[in-house]
Amino acid sequence: MSNKKLMIVDDSPAIHLIIEKAAKANGYDVCAHAKNGDEAVKKFELVMPDVVTMDITMPIKDGLTASKEILAKYPDAKILMLSAMGDEKLIDEAKSIGISRFVRKPFKGEDIIKEINDIIME
Amino acid sequence: MDFSSIFNNSIKEAFEGMFDETITLERETSAPGWISSKGVAVIIGITGEKKGRVLLDMPLDTALKLSARIDPGLNDEDSALFTAAEFCNIAAGGAITEINNKYEKIALRLATPSIFAGTNSKIFSPNLKAVLLSYNTRFGKIDFHIGFEGA
Numbered sequence: 001m002s003n004k005k006l007m008i009v010d011d012s013p014a015i016h017l018i019i020e021k022a023a024k025a026n027g028y029d030v031c032a033h034a035k036n037g038d039e040a041v042k043k044f045e046l047v048m049p050d051v052v053t054m055d056i057t058m059p060i061k062d063g064l065t066a067s068k069e070i071l072a073k074y075p076d077a078k079i080l081m082l083s084a085m086g087d088e089k090l091i092d093e094a095k096s097i098g099i100s101r102f103v104r105k106p107f108k109g110e111d112i113i114k115e116i117n118d119i120i121m122e
Numbered sequence: 123m124d125f126s127s128i129f130n131n132s133i134k135e136a137f138e139g140m141f142d143e144t145i146t147l148e149r150e151t152s153a154p155g156w157i158s159s160k161g162v163a164v165i166i167g168i169t170g171e172k173k174g175r176v177l178l179d180m181p182l183d184t185a186l187k188l189s190a191r192i193d194p195g196l197n198d199e200d201s202a203l204f205t206a207a208e209f210c211n212i213a214a215g216g217a218i219t220e221i222n223n224k225y226e227k228i229a230l231r232l233a234t235p236s237i238f239a240g241t242n243s244k245i246f247s248p249n250l251k252a253v254l255l256s257y258n259t260r261f262g263k264i265d266f267h268i269g270f271e272g273a
Binding site: 012015017018058085086087104106 | 196213219
């Protein structure tokens with residue numbers, strides 16, 4: 001069975017590194033990196049990842065807008081939202097566009113892997 | 123609204139969560155209308171019902187040590203600047219989340235961070251009433267200036 005493909009979307013190199021290390025150690029193939037929502041939308045279509053970790057606050061295009069665009073075209077896309085913010089209004093907004101999983105920053109690599117494993121199993 | 127204690131708690135949580143280290147509040151004072159940067163400054167705008175900004179200031183050496191603390195591979199200046207920005211973003215995000223959840227009528231949001239590098243560059247923030255939170259860490263001193271319009 002081939003490894004599941006993961007795309008990491010965040011404007012912070014440190015977050016890319018934390019997730020990539022944990023993902024590779026747990027058998028995931030990190031197939032793409034994007035540092036803003038615009039890159040994420042474009043790269044998603046090229047690599048068709050099994051899971052996307054998506055930051056919210058990013059330059060050029062934020063993670064909620066990018067997720068909305070991806071989910072409009074690919075409703076089965078699995079997107080794990082990551083953010084420093086996690087108030088009820090923001091979570092409601094994420095749910096309204098079809099995102100069910102949300103992780104607050106800061107996080108450890110193992111926290112992300114647990115969430116990625118769970119979203120894959122859905 | 124006691125914004126400074128909310129920010130103080132969030133700054134501590136963010137620092138401990140990101141770097142597995144303790145951070146100690148050394149002093150809390152009214153902030154001047156401008157700062158002379160220690161080397162790395164990150165500014166994040168606050169939008170919504172109350173407008174303001176969070177400004178993080180630290181020496182480049184501190185930012186480099188913090189970045190390498192996350193991973194020894196993150197030992198270059200760009201990584202240090204982005205790590206400082208992420209720390210500021212997480213600290214500000216936690217505080218804004220707490221404020222939004224606590225005060226139903228407030229829905230604050232954060233802008234993307236702006237990063238400035240260079241010692242002695244002056245940053246002015248007119249029309250803001252700001253508080254200065256100065257911290258000690260084993261990597262060096264870190265300042266947060268938190269200001270709101272008409273606070």
